[in-house]
Amino acid sequence: MSDTLxxxxxxxxxxxxxxxxxxxxxxxxxxxxxCAMSTAHRLISTLAEAGYVQRVTTGKKYRLGPAMLGANDASAIEHCIEKAQPHMESLRDVSGETVQLAVLHKASIRFVAGVESRNIMRVTSRVGTLMPANATASGKLLLSLRDEAELASLYADGLPAALTTAGTTSMERFVAEVRRVREQGFGQSINEVEPGVAALAVAVKRPKGRTLCALTVSGPSSRFGADERPGNPYGQTHLEELRAHADRISAELTF
Known part of the structure; x- marks a missing residue:
């Protein structure tokens, strides 16, 4: 086997x-x-130069980079992650919950940055993880930017199997929920990813107003004051802080 291969x-x-x-x-x-440490360092350095991995801001470890995140504009995502970090930490401290950024990748979302809650009972960061967009607050928010013809094409074979009993496999119900998200300006997920877990998501926008990614806050549904009435806004304080912090991140983006 050649060295290159x-x-x-x-x-x-x-x-x-x-x-x-x-x-x-x-x-x-x-x-x-x-392999040797020197070989590992060379491989990581090569991947980092190409944007496939990037160094974690607060340490010596690496995570998936913008070239692997499924975003249309990798440079803009990388720029957003850098600008968002202090605001995500602030939102974590104010809300007490885990805060993450997510981008849409076909019918999934990928978390590209995260700051974990300091509470013992918390949602762990899922940076680098792909999750079905239809079950997540950030996915619903980002899908609400698509028209219904695009949604129909994306889910031509139907919705994926629900992750929990709170999820739905009904396309009709899902489209109705996406319409609500579009009208309300935020996505929400209650027990759909995991029982007892709730999340809210709002848009982070580029200077000309186009949504770049979703900022989401998630934690135990009991701390959100969530109930299961369809379309019922919950965690009002979390939502207000989420919107304020998303606006601050958006205001710092230069492209």
Missing amino acids: QSVQQALRILDSLQTRSELGITDVAKELG
Whole structure:
């Protein structure tokens, strides 16, 4: 096997690992590949230069980069992550809950940045994870920007299996909910991803007004004051703070 082919295979193994693990350090990579630290560092550096991975702001580990995030404008996402970090930390401190950024990737969303709640009972960060858009607050928010013909095409084979009993496989109900999200300007998920977990999401917009990604806050539904009445706004304080912080992030984006 040529050295080039071996390097490509090793790089792909790193990217595969980051699909299921939110972060990897050089030591983690060397151990997983069974290679020298210098080789792991070279591979990570090469992937970082191409935008496939990026260094975590607060440490020496790496996560999936903008080139792997399914965004139409990788540079804009990377710029947004950088600008959003202090605002996400502020929102985490104000709400007490986990805060994340998500982008739409076909019929899924991928979390691209996150700040975990400090509470013992919390939603863990899912940076790098793909989740069905129709079940998540951020996914519903981002899908609400699509017209109904696009939704019909995206879900031509029907909605995926529900993750919990609170989810729906009815396209009619889903389209009705997307319409509500479009009218209300925020997405919500109650027990649809995991029982006992609630989330809210609003848009982060680029300077000309086009939505770039979704800012979401999530935690135990009991702390959101959530109930299961369809379309019922909940966690009003969380929603107000979420909108305020999304506006602050949007105001700092330059492209």
